Amino acid sequence: MPANTKNRGTGFKIDSLTPEEYKSISKKHSPSRSTFKNCVSAFVVGGLICLIGQAIQRAFMSWFDMTVKEAGNPTVAVLIIISVILTSFGVYDKIAQWAGAGTAVPVTGFANSMCSAALEHKAEGYVLGVGANMFKLAGSVIVFGTVAAFVVGLVYAIFGIQGVHQP
Numbered sequence: 001m002p003a004n005t006k007n008r009g010t011g012f013k014i015d016s017l018t019p020e021e022y023k024s025i026s027k028k029h030s031p032s033r034s035t036f037k038n039c040v041s042a043f044v045v046g047g048l049i050c051l052i053g054q055a056i057q058r059a060f061m062s063w064f065d066m067t068v069k070e071a072g073n074p075t076v077a078v079l080i081i082i083s084v085i086l087t088s089f090g091v092y093d094k095i096a097q098w099a100g101a102g103t104a105v106p107v108t109g110f111a112n113s114m115c116s117a118a119l120e121h122k123a124e125g126y127v128l129g130v131g132a133n134m135f136k137l138a139g140s141v142i143v144f145g146t147v148a149a150f151v152v153g154l155v156y157a158i159f160g161i162q163g164v165h166q167p
Contacts (some may be wrong), residue, residue, distance in 0.1 A: 038100050045099030049106045053079050076107055083108035087115040113137055 017025070056078050060071035086092035092112050096103040103109050114134050121129035155161070 041098060042100045042102035045095065045102035046105055047102075049079075049103070049108055052082075053106070079106070079108050080111040083111040084115045087112045088119065110141065 053075055057068070057071045057075040060066050060074050061068065064071075066074075083092060086095070092103065092108075093116070096109075096112070103112065114137060117134045117137055118130045121133040123129065124133075
């Protein structure tokens with residue numbers, strides 16, 4: 001007997017469910033999620049990540065006498081390193097389970113997803129496992145960034161908008 005037609009003690013066959021019946025059963029057994037709580041936790045954690053980034057940037061500016069522009073790149077690098085370390089120890093994923101999108105939006109979320117892919121596929125080898133699976137995600141992000149930059153460039157060219165020129 002195929003697996004999808006077994007009677008699992010529920011009094012009906014799984015393949016005999018209508019989409020509406022399946023939806024109601026699925027909804028009954030799914031954990032409830034509070035949209036308001038999810039939004040608040042995402043806002044708080046995302047804001048906290050940005051606050052930490054701001055503190056790191058201020059530290060670079062005061063300790064190394066950098067300008068805001070000069071401190072930007074090392075700040076992002078430190079945030080990425082922190083994210084990778086927390087992902088390696090399994091801490092970032094626990095924070096992400098509670099905070100949801102708050103950890104996915106900043107650059108730390110991208111670093112977490114890259115590091116997670118590398119850790120997950122390490123057993124398959126460094127080239128075909130780590131490299132190939134890490135760049136499945138990175139490829140789509142790079143393509144999106146390139147296409148978005150092209151579209152913005154077209155809009156600037158069509159409307160004759162000049163970029164900001166630094167002295």
